[in-house]
Amino acid sequence: EAQVTQNPRYLITVTGKKLTVTCSQNMNHEYMSWYRQDPGLGLRQIYYSMNVEVTDKGDVPEGYKVSRKEKRNFPLILESPSPNQTSLYFCASSTRLAGGYEQYFGPGTRLTVT
Amino acid sequence: AQSVTQLDSHVSVSEGTPVLLRCNYSSSYSPSLFWYVQHPNKGLQLLLKYTSAATLVKGINGFEAEFKKSETSFHLTKPSAHMSDAAEYFCVVSFNFGNEKLTFGTGTRLTIIP
Numbered sequence: 001e002a003q004v005t006q007n008p009r010y011l012i013t014v015t016g017k018k019l020t021v022t023c024s025q026n027m028n029h030e031y032m033s034w035y036r037q038d039p040g041l042g043l044r045q046i047y048y049s050m051n052v053e054v055t056d057k058g059d060v061p062e063g064y065k066v067s068r069k070e071k072r073n074f075p076l077i078l079e080s081p082s083p084n085q086t087s088l089y090f091c092a093s094s095t096r097l098a099g100g101y102e103q104y105f106g107p108g109t110r111l112t113v114t
Numbered sequence: 115a116q117s118v119t120q121l122d123s124h125v126s127v128s129e130g131t132p133v134l135l136r137c138n139y140s141s142s143y144s145p146s147l148f149w150y151v152q153h154p155n156k157g158l159q160l161l162l163k164y165t166s167a168a169t170l171v172k173g174i175n176g177f178e179a180e181f182k183k184s185e186t187s188f189h190l191t192k193p194s195a196h197m198s199d200a201a202e203y204f205c206v207v208s209f210n211f212g213n214e215k216l217t218f219g220t221g222t223r224l225t226i227i228p
Contacts, residue, residue, distance in 0.1 A: 042219055103216065
């Protein structure tokens with residue numbers, strides 16, 4: 001089954017404790033992206049990657065890191081989480097973005113930072 | 115720059131009556147436009163997309179949207195609401211070339227009254 005998987009689905013952590021949210025897709029997509037969803041703000045892009053070893057900042061990259069060492073994986077790293085990073089996070093993948101290709105979304109990771 | 119405005123944060127309709135969710139966009143170039151749906155505690159699913167072909171686009175579950183360039187609008191409609199349509203809906207814009215970025219609207223929560 002074609003899918004995007006994220007782990008963990010739920011995470012409660014404390015300020016300053018490094019964490020990684022994994023994302024993997026099995027569709028051989030080149031394009032992957034991370035979003036955060038906050039009430040009243042819709043989805044905002046954190047980082048995206050157009051291929052292996054190619055990443056770029058989205059709209060809200062502060063406090064986050066990413067890497068793309070393999071085509072299928074795109075982990076999101078919070079080196080020192082803070083309470084304002086409490087949010088619902090989505091990973092997505094696509095063949096391309098330009099030209100109207102659909103993005104496939106993971107199920108989401110709900111992160112709480114206390 | 116591109117932007118998306120969803121004109122209603124919350125819409126309530128009675129079961130069996132028409133649904134209208136409004137979306138206006140701003141884009142310097144020819145856009146691709148999408149509607150995604152998010153059911154409670156789920157990821158995002160593509161409803162339909164416009165990519166410069168037919169201006170009236172049909173999607174899943176009886177939804178459709180019409181691209182009106184003169185009004186810079188891409189409103190989502192359904193003739194008869196069903197209880198299972200209760201969800202949050204996002205209008206999304208991207209360029210047709212070059213920029214690999216999606217811009218999300220802030221979402222419209224659709225409530226169906228029995």
